[in-house]
Amino acid sequence: MKVHRNVSLKQFSYWRVGGTADFIFVVNSIFELREALDFLHDLNLPYLIIGNTSNLLFSSSGVRGGLIKLGPKFSYCDFEHQVVTVGSGIFLPYFVRQCVNKGLSGVEHLIGVPATLGGAVYMNAGSQRKSLSENIISIDSIDANGNLITRYESDCMFSYRDSIFQSKSELILSAKIKLETKNVSLIRRECLSILKSRNEKFPRKKPSCGSVFISNPEMYDTYGPPGKIIEDVGLKGFKIGGASISSQHANFIVNDGEATDIDILNLIAIAINKVKSETGFKLKSEAKYVSEDCMLINADVAALSLIK
Ligand SMILES: Cc1cc2nc3c(=O)[nH]c(=O)nc-3n(C[C@H](O)[C@H](O)[C@H](O)COP(=O)(O)OP(=O)(O)OC[C@H]3O[C@@H](n4cnc5c(N)ncnc54)[C@H](O)[C@@H]3O)c2cc1C
Incomplete structure (x- = not known):
């Protein structure tokens, strides 16, 4: 260790x-x-x-x-026909490439997500309107008492950017994932096209956490996705201290160099309050805040408690 x-x-x-x-x-x-x-x-x-x-x-x-x-040691993937057992420490883009090289399709949408498999299971990560859970067979985890637990997909309470693991103190150890056979060059082309579109849409040069806010279907139908709404209320490019709402994509908050947690939490709070007053919808964050006492709090909750 x-x-x-x-x-x-x-x-x-x-x-x-x-x-x-x-x-x-x-x-x-x-x-x-x-x-x-x-x-x-x-x-x-x-x-x-x-x-x-x-x-x-x-x-x-x-x-x-x-x-x-x-x-x-937790970064492995063992393929058996169309099923792969993946260690939760593996870097997701590397895992997707292993699948592509074997002509196995299903997780291409995760090619640009800079996560570990464990973090992606916890968050039920995804893009292109897909989520990792769609390909999960089962998850192995261990609880604080050392008990090993296997849960099938239907027991993991997956939903949009959420899973049962967000309400448990468990360490996700590995996942069994089902894939389907496809032509290697077709899958490779799909991955390249996803990466190209992400590179055009999302800020790449400055550190961020990806999308700060999650989409809400009702809000989406009325006003669009969070990035568009934040732009429409005039906050695109808005800066506090060392952080700013990206001038490229308003659902990203970028670190301009010397950002502090308070700069970012203030930007989150301002975005929530402005969007609420202009649309009536309350944005919820995908990003999570780790406090000085090592507590994990949704960043929107941390942001609003800061400015009370
Ligand atoms: C540039 C960029 C682009 C992004 N694009 C996307 C995207 O397209 N789609 C998307 O969904 N997300 C995206 N994200 C967000 C992020 O990558 C995901 O939320 C991802 O799932 C986080 O994984 P991680 O390994 O970094 O976990 P961390 O950020 O380290 O942790 C996230 C949570 O998972 C828990 N966790 C991590 N590993 C384990 C484990 N083994 N067992 C139990 N709990 C664990 C942590 O306690 C924490 O609560 C993006 C982020 C960036 C920076």
């Missing part, structure tokens, strides 16, 4: 925001996970499982606790 102390989250996290984390553990087995949890328990410190941090905003005051990341 690798233990990193006093890690700068500004350097480590995807959004490049955050103070110092007391500990980051990189575990390569359930035994090492147990050791990390025991160590933190003895110090009376809380913990949070992290993937690639691509959906997380860390407190600029740092995190008093331990972040637990799955190491290379």
